[in-house]
Amino acid sequence: MVDKEKIKCDFCGKSFNSRKQLEQHKQDVHSAANKNNVIIPGKKSFKPSKKVIATIGVGILVVIIVSIGVFSATAPHVPSALTIGGIQCSSFEQLVFHIHSHLDIFVNGKPFTIPAQIGIIPGKCFYWLHTHDESGVIHIESPVSRNYTLGQFFDIWNQKFNNTQLFDNAANGNNTLTVYVNGSKVPSGTNYRDIKLGAHDEIAIVYGTPPSTIPSRYIFAEGL
Numbered sequence: 001m002v003d004k005e006k007i008k009c010d011f012c013g014k015s016f017n018s019r020k021q022l023e024q025h026k027q028d029v030h031s032a033a034n035k036n037n038v039i040i041p042g043k044k045s046f047k048p049s050k051k052v053i054a055t056i057g058v059g060i061l062v063v064i065i066v067s068i069g070v071f072s073a074t075a076p077h078v079p080s081a082l083t084i085g086g087i088q089c090s091s092f093e094q095l096v097f098h099i100h101s102h103l104d105i106f107v108n109g110k111p112f113t114i115p116a117q118i119g120i121i122p123g124k125c126f127y128w129l130h131t132h133d134e135s136g137v138i139h140i141e142s143p144v145s146r147n148y149t150l151g152q153f154f155d156i157w158n159q160k161f162n163n164t165q166l167f168d169n170a171a172n173g174n175n176t177l178t179v180y181v182n183g184s185k186v187p188s189g190t191n192y193r194d195i196k197l198g199a200h201d202e203i204a205i206v207y208g209t210p211p212s213t214i215p216s217r218y219i220f221a222e223g224l
């Protein structure tokens with residue numbers, strides 16, 4: 001007869017009456033199929049239950065969904081170092097609020113060409129106020145419906161403009177600076193920078209000698 005004490009399971013230390021019982025025990029408890037049940041003495045075994053796995057899975061899913069939601073909801077609206085006067089430069093054109101104004105600038109009677117791509121950093125972003133071509137059309141493409149101003153457009157353009165200055169031209173006794181909106185002269189007491197960029201407005205900035213005709217309206221291309 002074999003000493004009872006000597007038939008012990010190598011894995012869990014449990015004693016058995018016969019080698020056959022031990023083999024059966026190993027088969028039942030410690031076989032490959034049951035390897036998660038292996039008890040390492042002094043260490044608690046951890047077998048994640050289906051419930052735990054499901055909970056972790058759902059948790060990860062929730063984190064991913066929330067992250068995507070937060071990212072997509074805030075990404076275009078996160079102010080960055082590029083933000084000018086509260087107007088952001090977004091990766092995509094913002095079409096929630098999409099209107100167009102037209103700007104003419106005359107310096108001593110001569111039309112000044114407004115450059116294309118004002119407010120567009122190629123391959124990077126679009127300010128909510130920008131130009132696509134040299135037509136003078138200002139695109140107001142914003143994620144929120146609100147008023148934008150002529151001053152904000154000049155800030156994005158990075159050119160000087162206020163009641164006494166246009167680019168490097170100072171307004172003085174000999175050279176006046178006047179702004180017209182849809183042909184009407186803006187009262188001199190108005191801060192020109194605050195002039196609203198309204199849908200289909202024709203804005204004319206006139207420095208020095210005026211042109212023979214002040215434009216009072218602009219024919220926008222279809223769809224603008």
Ligand SMILES: [Zn+2]
Nearest residue numbers: 093132139141
């Ligand atoms: Zn655009």
Ligand SMILES: [Zn+2]
Nearest residue numbers: 098139140141
């Ligand atoms: Zn547009």
